[in-house]
Amino acid sequence: MKKYITFFTLMFVIAITVPFSVFAEENNNALKLAEEAKSAILLEQDTGEILFNKNDQEQLPPASMTKIMTLLLIMEALEEGKLNKEEMIRVSDRAASMGGSQIFLEAGEEMSVNDLLKGVAIASGNDASVALAERISGSEESFVEEMNKKVKELNLENTKFQNTTGLPAEDHYSTAYDMAIIANELLKYETITEYTSVYEDYLRKGQDNEFWLVNTNKLVRFYPDVDGLKTGYTNEAKYCLTATAKRNDMRVIAVVMGAETPKERNAIVSGLLDYAFNQFETNKLFDKDEKITEVQLLKSKKRSIDIVSNQSVSTLHKKGETEKDITTEIVLEEEWDLPVKKGEEVGKLYVKDGEKILSEVPLTVEEDVEKASYLTLLKRTMQEMAKIR
Incomplete structure (x- = not known):
């Protein structure tokens, strides 16, 4: 009889232990790559609680993640009525001349604020970013001043912008922590994900110069519930990504900077999101x-x-x-x-x-x-x- 009791006791212990062991191993694997990242952070939106961080205060070039701040000021201008989505903006020579990622605007071309916003949020268009900045502040330089003013309002101590795009520039830097805070602020404008969650779209639909937009953030398509936010890459910055996902009323923000490949970048962010949704949950009060x-x-x-x-x-x-x-x-x-x-x-x-x-x-x-x-x-x-x- 004692042998049977011992056998069933052992089976019970195995039954309750194995799932927890597997669960713990999955979480360890989810964070393993993140531990090796140059800089990374995982933040829960509502509480602002940091769930994981690695060198999150290290000043690094943010590349096109800079556009998170650009988008924040654009959304503020829309909210305040300084801009409306149907307005047509005439593209300047300077905006059209931007290199890097672009939607190939031509000088003198007119495009709606709504389509330019798509160009920034989906395709990371440098030309679209400058066109919107010039409309809001008169010049990119004045807009950058507003970007840095916002940095101070958010009490961020390790960020300084020199342009709206993230193109390489001396003394242009941020941190994983600061990018997460800026992203959190942007996400308060809930309609932004109507743009950043789109995997593909078109500009100038049906025209000879029709342009196919494809989201630079592939996790929008390949990771459940990801609906933003912004990738970045330059030779100096390497591969960067600020991503956000919402599941069961919990929204988290993951940032990785300085990854060697886009595959590594996406794997680190995916691991951080897995960890968040496997380990934590929220209780909404308001x-x-x-x-x-x-x-x-x-x-x-x-x-x-x-x-x-x-x-x-x-x-x-x-x-x-x-x-x-x-x-x-x-x-x-x-x-x-x-x-x-x-x-x-x-x-x-x-x-x-x-x-x-x-x-x-x-x-x-x-x-x-x-x-x-x-x-x-x-x-x-x-x-x-x-x-x-």
Whole structure:
């Protein structure tokens, strides 16, 4: 009888051990190549938590991953109404003269913002990048100033841009960490993946100079759920890639810099994505633009102001772990300097595990907040006085 008990006990131990051993081995293999990378990082979007990093602060040439910042400023201009997708842009001599990857724009040609955006996001067109930069800022040089200004706004200490394209230039550098942060900021404009996820498309469809766009990021086609973001290559930078994928409400960003071959680059990123989706999951607390709270403002035209988060809010944990005791704390500005523009930060949402702050998320106003007129203020003041009596 004891022999049977021992046999079944052994079989049970094998049954529960083998899957975990295989699972652990798969995760080790997924990270093996990443450990050998020159520079790499894996970031979860909502929490900003770093799941893996290797030399992520090393300053390296980012090549065409530079265009992630270019795309960020383009999306900002669209959001702010400084640009619209249907607008036709006349291509300058300078934009048409850009070398490297291009969509072969001709000087004097007119192309819509929407098609130029496709040219940048899908085909990494240097000419399209410069054409859009010149339209937004007047010149590429002025646009680059805005790029570096944005770097400072994001508190990035190891990035400096000299052009919009990533073509080789002295004193043009970034890091895996900084590229992940810029990518995270770009992905807040959720429509960007409508461009970066496209594997192939056409420009000038049906015309003699029709151009076939093919995404430089092959993982868009060959890795499930990858919907961006940007490749890069120069002789100095080697093969680079910032990729993003979303599965079950969890979006992650993987960056690799300095790989020797495109195959190695894609394998490292694929391994990082495998690791993220095999090991971790998120619990969503709030959707992007969901109302978090409201505030009553005596001096605003509209008395009740909705406060929202400009990004989705989640917690992150390893699969199989019990959920943490999560709480949230809202801290709003005490004094408001009206008017306040839509999207302007007016406070923070803190996600906590006990006293430990897991993440802090900017809170913004859902719409423009205008000053109340003198008559409205007088009326409200009298109402408040009547309540006191």
